[in-house]
Amino acid sequence: MRIGIIALLHESNTFVTRPTTIEQFRENALLTTPDAIRAHFVGAHHEVGGFFDGLAAEQGVEIAPLFAARALPAGVIDRASWQQLMDELTAAVDGAGSLDGVLVAPHGATVSEDFPDADGHWLTLLRNQLGPDIPIGGTLDLHANLSPAMVNACDFLTAYRSNPHLDQRARGLEAARLMVDTVAGRIQPVLRAAFPPLVIAIDRQDTAAPWLAEVYSLAEQLRTPATDAPPRGAILSTSLLLGFPYADVDEMGAATLAVADGDAQAAQRAADQLADALLQRRELYRSELLDVKAALRQVETLAQSARPVCLLDMGDNVGGGSAADGTAVAEALADSPLRGFVCLYDRRAVDEATKAGVGAELTLTMGGKTDQRHGAPLTLACRVISLHDGRFSESKPRHGGMTKFDQGATAVVQAGSLTLMLTSKRMVPFSLQQLLSCGVDPTAYDVLVAKGVHAPLAAYREVCPTVLRVNTPGSTCADVHALTYEHRRRPLFPFEEIT
DSSP states (O other), rough: EEEEEEEEEEETTTSSSBBBBBHHHHHHEOOSSSSHHHHTTTTTTTHHHHHHHHHSTTTTEEEEEEOOOOOOOSSOOHHHHHHHHHHHHHHHHHSSSOEEEEEEOOOOOOSSSSSSSSSHHHHHHHHHHHOOOSSSEEOOOOOOOHHHHHHOOOOOEEEEEOSSOHHHHHHHHHHHHHHHHHHSSSOEEEEEEEOSSSSOOOOEEEEEEEHHHHHHHHHHHHHHHOOOOTTTTTTTEEEEEOOOOOOOOOOOEEEEEEEEEEEHHHHHHHHHHHHHHHHTTTGSOOOOOOHHHHHHHHHEEEEHGSSSEEEEEEEGGGGOOOOOOOOOOHHHTTTTTSSSEEEEOOOHHHHHHHHHHOOEEEEEESSOOOOOOOOOOOEEEEEEEEOOOOOEEEESTTOOOOOOEOOOSSEEETTTTTEEESSSSSOOOOOHHHHHTTTGGGOOOOOOEESSSSSHHHHHTOSSEEEEEOOSTTTOOGGGGGOOOOOOOOOOOOSSSOO
């Protein structure tokens, strides 16, 4: 049994003006040799790490890593870069030799300049290349904007069930087991989907919150307990896709998936039941918005035992493709007596601090340089506290599933009661090692700003007794009514009422 592995992961924010290029994939991961793919993913908490571990645990299975590409969430992938990715993926499959099945890891919210449903596009190309008889199955990000093309191209798909995404490896293991059982002839998976006309606000996508936990509980109840010989019609997998609201595409919004053994009607019934459960709770999925000033007023009323407070800067959600240099919260903290910490992406400010050296005092203009959507640059008198190469590792399961990070040359500076970490690469705030590796003690502050919505909490909850989500301006603004959509489906709640 010879199983291929392919991963192409990018969450594309169509409200970001700068395109994603092939260089951004090279900076993160653009891997076309088996050894490189193994070295990058084996042992990772990522779903591809789960693919490797799940297949390696089976007798008589040969693992054939074919292609992997991954870039930090950002703007739409430009035409030339997408074509290069497709050419390299196609060449990898052409040169793979005989395959009995292929495990795939698309994100599900990838957009290219020519293909709004980029994941549906590459999965369809793969299906056409392999033919109808070789099974294709794999994983999706919980934030996928599912399309019929993705469903039609695959024999099965299973999505993450936690946000923050801490079960990526588990979903990779699940997909590997389904693939081996499919190739061995023990199951005949049939994949079906439902597409409720619903957008779940980004701040309401906490899978542990009651309004979603109830539906996840139903999804679990619908799944048939795993056995070596499942009965025909057994529900092998169920998934909720909560959607990525920052991709202005027709597929944007929630969806549900079910995989049944040899019974398309059973799969469709399960998917429909989950879609109905989401629609019945739709009023619970509207945003609850808190502005920066109100958030800081709340912090000021809290006892020291309730601090540090994690302020989630939703409008500058780096994991959603935003700029990472939004200044709305930093500016408010600079005018506050609260001891605050914030990270800003700003190569120029890092260069100036590095040139000045540790201990130097200088005036820096920081952040607000990517575009006009994330606040104006912030000018403050600063003292350079420390300088670092920006590389760090995370051993625990965290959102994103990776263990090694590089935010480039980094400067930590102090401006009154505000500490700023300045980075020369955009960095997602998924790990406290980002701070600890630079000598920053996260418990020394009243406020820790994390540029995200849910993803940072797997790490930040370890030190923050209180969490507040803040509605800030930017390309990931939590208020979807503040964004201009041209291509979304209609009707779609909450833009239109659904009866």
